[in-house]
Amino acid sequence: MPVTTLDGHQVHVNDEGFLTDPAEWDEDLAQALAAQIGLTLTDEHWAAIRFLRQDYADRGETATLRRISAVGGIPVKQLFVLFPQKPAKKMAYVAGLPKPQGCV
Structure with a gap:
C-alpha cells in the first residue's frame, strides 16, 4: 500500500486515497482530509464522523447512508x-475508514 504524508501525518492509503489503517486516523488528520475535499468541519460534521467511526469499531464495516x-x-x-x-x-x-460497500 502506498504511504503518503498529509499535514505531517504519514498514512497508508489505497489507490483512491482512503486510509487502509483506521488506527492511523486522528481528529487533526480529519481536518486535513476534509480540507482536501473542500470541507470545513462543524459540530454537525463531527457528529456524523464520530457515529461512523464508532459504528465501524462495533461492526467492522463502514455504515451506509x-x-x-x-x-x-x-x-x-x-x-x-x-x-x-x-x-x-x-x-x-x-473519518479514515474504508469506502462503504456498494459505493462507486
Whole structure:
C-alpha cells in the first residue's frame, strides 16, 4: 500500500486515497482530509464522523447512508448538505475508514 504524508501525518492509503489503517486516523488528520475535499468541519460534521467511526469499531464495516440516518439519527437530506454530492464516500474518507460497500 502506498504511504503518503498529509499535514505531517504519514498514512497508508489505497489507490483512491482512503486510509487502509483506521488506527492511523486522528481528529487533526480529519481536518486535513476534509480540507482536501473542500470541507470545513462543524459540530454537525463531527457528529456524523464520530457515529461512523464508532459504528465501524462495533461492526467492522463502514455504515451506509441508510444506517447513518436510521441508527445515527442524521437525516439523509442533512448528510447531503454536510457532505455534498457523495456523502457516504466523503464521510468515510474524512473519518479514515474504508469506502462503504456498494459505493462507486
